[in-house]
Amino acid sequence: MNPSQRFASFLTNIVQSDQPVQIQMRSAPRQDGRLGRGFMNTLKVAIPSLLLVASAQTASAWPQVYLSVDGGHQKSLTEDMGEQIDLLANMHSTGMATSQALPDVRECFESGVTDAGLRDTNGKYTVLMVSAKVADVAQDMRDWASSTGRSMNTALAAFCANPNNWKSQVAKWDQGAAQLSPENRATMLAFNEHESLERYSAQTATQVHAIQYAQAIRNGEKVGLAEQLNSTWSAIVQSLADFHAEVYDNLATQVRPRNKF
């Protein structure tokens, strides 16, 4: 078997075992002793999305997925993504439009995300999702921006990088930029914000595509897992990306972990 076929078999075994999946991450040591969040944030989206599609392909339940970093506490990733799914389904069923998003979130992503594909195809889901997530802390962000003279966009970008502690993320960016000349410092901070917003948008698009793709398979519109994985991974990614918004209508059935999916 080639690697793709082996991975198809591996995924099939996982989703058909009907048991929780464990992901153990080892962070690379950093000079400043802090945890690099990029790869962890990637895993949080990539693995549940992959398993969501695989479970649909094999007509199996979406397994619970737990992530442990450096031997620490296990965190449920399916709960996180389940919340995303609920948010998406709610947006669909209530017909929420981008105009209903928090104005500062909408403005932030409109100015901060320059990739046309991310803005046009899935931008509204990102904006609505972030609006829902920051609803409780938005005023704190506005107060912080007002008292520090910083931009609300900075707070939102930091939230996208580290939803659990956005102020710590701002401090981390500031610390990194402090070693640079003033003009390079501003450039670096702007880059960090832009990169965070675009990455968050791209990863939201991945989740949306996975949900749509899985829903389409459930509806009998896609071929089996092994057949898909015999092609290259890039073809799978492309097929996810090519999946159109009309299938999103099917989300009205409310996709959830276990039992319903």
Added chain:
Amino acid sequence: MKSRPTPYAIIKSPGGQDDDQCVDKFALVLPTTCRPLNTLGQAEQVVHVRLNDGMATWMGAHGIERSIGSPDEPIEGSLEQAMRSVQGLLVLYVDEFTATPSDSSIFLA
């Protein structure tokens, strides 16, 4: 050229339909930037890995040496065992920006 150790993850399969036939009990997950590429820009199917001092090291794209683990934080014994086996260790590369799978390989020590 050497880079600093790479973050990595292990996905553990809880079992399988038929344990005797199930070669891959777990898979290694790495950032896409770590994959060695062939002339078509795809990941090498089989990657030769050097095991030493708790580290697994291989040659990534552009001649940059990649590694996981360190003498202080050695890689798990199960990974070493899989890399030394005939079948090798299953590896999935994930694009860190989009969080989508990009390629897969087999690591062989």
